[in-house]
């Protein structure tokens with residue numbers, strides 16, 4: 537079982553990933569520290585920072601053995617395994633990375649490639665996540681979308697996100713706005729962790745579930761199929777039994793049936 541709700545009277549345990557190569561100098565890290573301080577104003581919170589630049593993890597070699605054989609078979613499992621265990625034990629996750637060339641940093645991208653298996657075999661249901669980025673000018677949305685999509689695919693509920701313009705951080709008016717917003721997101725993050733409820737899936741999450749279900753059904757005898765079978769997901773409407781908007785559920789089911797028919801006939805269109 538993954539940790540979600542904190543033990544009564546215990547500090548919140550948060551694991552934060554710093555996807556900037558600039559480590560403690562990083563604006564993204566400084567924003568995370570600000571959120572940490574605001575969380576501590578509400579409830580004692582211990583944040584462990586993992587500086588991705590220091591993990592020593594090489595480039596993912598793309599062997600896909602984490603997906604096909606099991607996560608323990610990863611050639612870098614000695615590094616990745618203990619980090620996965622820390623994620624499991626945390627009450628919440630923070631993913632933070634700056635914008636590099638209008639995309640997420642290579643450092644963060646490479647790191648999450650090691651968790652590809654968790655997209656196939658998600659487990660972090662009920663675990664809350666916060667995603668953040670900084671850029672001097674633009675590209676925040678691309679990175680926030682990527683980080684949110686990643687945490688969501690692992691099973692997390694992304695409760696809030698924040699993009700900061702680091703070039704504005706010398707302007708008192710902007711700094712004041714960031715003070716307000718970090719307080720708001722810290723409050724929301726703590727509140728949602730303490731509630732510890734399963735998040736309700738958005739339509740995109742339902743469609744993502746259906747796509748993964750379709751793929752897993754076709755992987756007969758695989759570790760993924762076994763994982764899905766054990767959890768009765770192969771014929772389910774979603775990973776968890778949280779109430780789903782009936783219209784979204786119906787629409788997702790209909791689109792999924794069309795998708796299945798289309799791939800059976802080889803009708804998938806080349807992407808242009």
Ligand SMILES: Cc1cc2nc3c(=O)[nH]c(=O)nc-3n(C[C@H](O)[C@H](O)[C@H](O)COP(=O)(O)O)c2cc1C
Nearest residue numbers: 556562563564634636637638670671672673674702
């Ligand atoms: C290689 C590289 C690419 C960058 N690309 C962008 C970009 O596409 N858009 C932007 O607004 N800023 C870009 N920046 C600026 C950083 O996003 C910005 O300085 C950010 O706050 C750095 O975060 P950090 O201090 O956490 O590393 C780039 C910086 C570097 C080093």
